[in-house]
Amino acid sequence: QVQLVESGGGLVQPGGSLTLSCAASRSIFRKYVMGWYRQAPGKQRELVATISSGGITNYAASVKGRFTISRDNAKNAVYLQMNNLKPEDTAVYYCNAKLGSAFYWGQGTQVTVSS
Numbered sequence: 343q344v345q346l347v348e349s350g351g352g353l354v355q356p357g358g359s360l361t362l363s364c365a366a367s368r369s370i371f372r373k374y375v376m377g378w379y380r381q382a383p384g385k386q387r388e389l390v391a392t393i394s395s396g397g398i399t400n401y402a403a404s405v406k407g408r409f410t411i412s413r414d415n416a417k418n419a420v421y422l423q424m425n426n427l428k429p430e431d432t433a434v435y436y437c438n439a440k441l442g443s444a445f446y447w448g449q450g451t452q453v454t455v456s457s
Contacts, residue, residue, distance in 0.1 A: 343367075343368075343446075344366055344367055344368050344371075344374070344439050344444075344446040345366070345367035345368075345446075346364055346365070346366055346367070346437045346438075346439060346446055346447065346448035346449075347364065347365045347437075347448060347449070348362060348363065348364050348435065348436070348437045348448045348449065348450060348451040349362070349363050349364075349365075349451060350362040350363050350451060351435060351451030351452045351453045352452075352453070352454070353454045353456065354427055354453070354454070354455055355455070355456070355457050356427060356428060356429060356455055356456075356457055357426055357427065358427050358455070359423070359424060359425045359426075359427065360424045360427065360453060361421060361422065361423050361424070362378065362421065362422040362424070362435055362437075362451060362453070363419060363420075363421050364376070364378075364419060364420045364421070364422075364437030364448055365417075365418060365419050366418040366419065366420070366439060367418070368418070370441075371415060371418040371439070372395055372415040373395050373441055374395065374439040374440060374441045375392055375393070375394050375395065375439070375440045375441070376392065376393050376411075376413055376420040376437070376438065376439055376440075377389065377390070377391060377392035377393070377411075377437075377438040377439075377440065378390040378391050378392075378411060378420075378422045378435055378436070378437060378438070379435070379436045379438055380431075380433035380434065380435045380436065380453075381433055381434050381436070381450075382430075382432060382433040382434075385433075387436070388402065389402055390402055390405055390409065390411075390422065390435070391405065391409055391411040391422065392411070392438075393411045393412065393413050393420065397413070399411055404430075405424075405431075408424065408425050408426045408427075409422060409423065409424050409425070410422070410423040410425075411423075420437065422435070424453070427453075427455045428455060429455045429456060430455075431453060431455050432453060432454050432455050432456070433452075433453060434450040434451065434452050434453075435450060435451050435452075435453050436448055436449075436450045
């Protein structure tokens with residue numbers, strides 16, 4: 343079982359920046375594909391970004407060039423640096439860990455982009 347705890351959400355003005363953090367509970371974290379997803383009110387959960395165990399990244403088209411995902415295997419942590427935030431980025435952001443058929447979610451952290 344993997345436990346994921348997100349932090350770093352909050353209220354930010356358009357054009358601002360936030361960094362989300364996700365701490366994982368198991369030492370085999372380095373084998374997992376880690377990702378960030380988000381869910382806005384009334385919408386389905388969608389992929390934001392993923393990073394493989396080898397550091398290969400993948401981004402949704404809507405965030406490419408603005409968001410950066412990274413991981414620190416020594417700290418069992420994954421991060422999402424979000425720049426130039428837009429109102430449409432408002433959502434609950436969820437950390438995800440995937441290894442084979444095993445799939446784990448954090449509890450989510452709210453990001454609100456508003457003036």
